[in-house]
Amino acid sequence: MAENASDTSYDLIIIGSGPGGYVMAIRAAQLGMKVACVEKDPTLGGTCLNWGCIPSKTLLDSSEHFHLAKTRFAHHGIKVAGVELDLPTMMKRKDEVVSGLTKGVAFLFKKNKIASIRGTGEITAVGQVSVTAPDGSKSSLTTKNIVIATGSASVQIPGFAFDGKNIITSTEAIALPAVPKRLVIIGAGVIGLELGSVWRRLGSEVTVLEFLDRIAPAMDREMTSLLQRSLEKLGLKFQFTTAATSAKVTDNEVTIDFKQGDKTGQIKADVVLVAVGRRPFTTGLGLEKAGVKLSPRGFVEVDAHYQTNVPGIYAIGDVIGGLMLAHKAEDEGVALAELLAGHAGHVNYNAVPGVIYTDPELASVGKTEEELKAAGVQYKVGKFPFAANGRAKAMDSTEGLVKILADAATDRLLGMHILGPRASDIITEGAVAIEFGASAEDLARSVHAHPTLPEAIKEAAMAVAGRAIHA
Numbered sequence: 001m002a003e004n005a006s007d008t009s010y011d012l013i014i015i016g017s018g019p020g021g022y023v024m025a026i027r028a029a030q031l032g033m034k035v036a037c038v039e040k041d042p043t044l045g046g047t048c049l050n051w052g053c054i055p056s057k058t059l060l061d062s063s064e065h066f067h068l069a070k071t072r073f074a075h076h077g078i079k080v081a082g083v084e085l086d087l088p089t090m091m092k093r094k095d096e097v098v099s100g101l102t103k104g105v106a107f108l109f110k111k112n113k114i115a116s117i118r119g120t121g122e123i124t125a126v127g128q129v130s131v132t133a134p135d136g137s138k139s140s141l142t143t144k145n146i147v148i149a150t151g152s153a154s155v156q157i158p159g160f161a162f163d164g165k166n167i168i169t170s171t172e173a174i175a176l177p178a179v180p181k182r183l184v185i186i187g188a189g190v191i192g193l194e195l196g197s198v199w200r201r202l203g204s205e206v207t208v209l210e211f212l213d214r215i216a217p218a219m220d221r222e223m224t225s226l227l228q229r230s231l232e233k234l235g236l237k238f239q240f241t242t243a244a245t246s247a248k249v250t251d252n253e254v255t256i257d258f259k260q261g262d263k264t265g266q267i268k269a270d271v272v273l274v275a276v277g278r279r280p281f282t283t284g285l286g287l288e289k290a291g292v293k294l295s296p297r298g299f300v301e302v303d304a305h306y307q308t309n310v311p312g313i314y315a316i317g318d319v320i321g322g323l324m325l326a327h328k329a330e331d332e333g334v335a336l337a338e339l340l341a342g343h344a345g346h347v348n349y350n351a352v353p354g355v356i357y358t359d360p361e362l363a364s365v366g367k368t369e370e371e372l373k374a375a376g377v378q379y380k381v382g383k384f385p386f387a388a389n390g391r392a393k394a395m396d397s398t399e400g401l402v403k404i405l406a407d408a409a410t411d412r413l414l415g416m417h418i419l420g421p422r423a424s425d426i427i428t429e430g431a432v433a434i435e436f437g438a439s440a441e442d443l444a445r446s447v448h449a450h451p452t453l454p455e456a457i458k459e460a461a462m463a464v465a466g467r468a469i470h471a
């Protein structure tokens with residue numbers, strides 16, 4: 001059961017092998033610790049690799065190719081006839097991508113001599129973890145430190161009992177056996193917009209019911225308004241200020257009841273995807289018995305060094321709250337490994353980028369305009385549209401813009417928001433700039449290769465001082 005585990009005593013036991021847990025395991029092993037990682041699922045990598053980021057991005061890329069072949073190839077002078085969807089092959093490719101990456105984590109564990117222990121971990125006392133293997137057998141491990149990296153699970157709303165077929169979570173939505181004719185999505189957050197795009201491109205009629213008056217409420221409103229327009233052009237239908245209240249399945253058809261202010265309404269679907277957020281996953285961990293304190297919303301409470309109220313028990317990633325993002329969990333894992341090894345380790349939460357992988361993509365780092373206004377910070381704005389960027393024109397992908405927010409007095413970069421092609425890749429320039437405390441002028445004076453998409457960042461930075469060249 002315990003691969004590589006010649007004995008059962010460790011410096012560090014990590015429960016959970018998602019991006020937080022597995023990255024921390026590798027960094028801790030590099031720093032000389034004897035590490036075990038306990039994972040209840042058959043493959044390593046957690047939600048991100050198995051059912052989250054990786055499979056959804058794979059389907060986003062595949063569905064985008066399909067959509068472009070049908071709608072944009074002719075414009076490029078490429079004649080294609082009889083474009084057809086082969087969903088089983090698309091899903092098989094996705095499964096191969098996932099399997100390659102989860103096997104890659106197993107390889108890295110072996111390479112770094114990390115004991116990969118299959119089973120459900122329970123903290124029985126400080127320094128003690130009991131593991132129940134899939135066959136029900138139990139083993140007891142001892143360790144100097146325990147890290148909870150168990151991630152999160154989909155939030156369930158009353159009246160919507162998941163059945164895995166007609167009322168589903170994102171886990172099933174990345175593996176549907178056929179394209180649903182009518183897909184209703186509850187929640188216009190990241191999952192709703194990404195998976196709504198996938199299935200719309202593959203042919204579903206997609207309606208999104210959102211409680212608030214806008215999509216992606218945590219992002220800059222100007223940018224989300226523009227993204228909403230692009231998604232509506234793709235064919236997504238939004239109903240805002242709408243609370244989904246219940247769903248009933250009859251003969252493979254779901255009837256969803258909702259409330260819109262004083263009014264009530266109904267909508268029918270073949271499949272309803274509930275994407276209203278994720279909750280910390282702490283089931284079966286023995287936290288109550290171990291005396292580990294949880295917040296009122298069920299997150300594991302930690303101090304600035306990721307230690308819980310119980311010395312020797314730490315937590316990172318989705319289970320501690322904040323941004324529920326794989327890269328935030330990874331960086332927390334690295335920081336905690338370094339802290340446990342006696343080094344300095346920290347995460348700059350102000351420089352964590354967030355991305356919605358739609359078309360165009362929306363990426364953001366630092367503050368939004370709404371946050372700056374609420375905090376009373378005086379700021380300057382520079383914007384530059386991709387319609388005036390040579391590379392975006394060459395790519396036939398000119399929707400969107402770069403918006404830069406800089407401190408009015410010091411010119412320090414406070415926020416960067418990008419709606420456009422490959423925003424996910426080029427937002428890194430903003431994250432690095434914020435990390436280094438750069439000013440808008442620093443970005444404006446950095447040489448950018450031509451023709452490239454990041455030239456739009458340079459131009460937006462120049463626009464902060466009213467001197468964009470190509471606008």
Ligand code: NAD
Pocket residue numbers: 157186187188189190191192194209210211212215216217242243244245274275276277278323324325354355356357
């Ligand atoms: P989310 O928090 O992004 O969005 C949930 C949305 O559901 C909100 O807009 C909320 O107002 C709405 N909502 C809540 N209750 C509702 C109701 N009863 N009726 C209608 N609308 C309702 O959550 P998500 O999209 O489920 O994503 C979960 C987590 O996973 C997020 O924290 C996200 O950051 C992460 N994630 C990230 C990525 C990425 O980085 N690209 C991709 C997928 C998921």
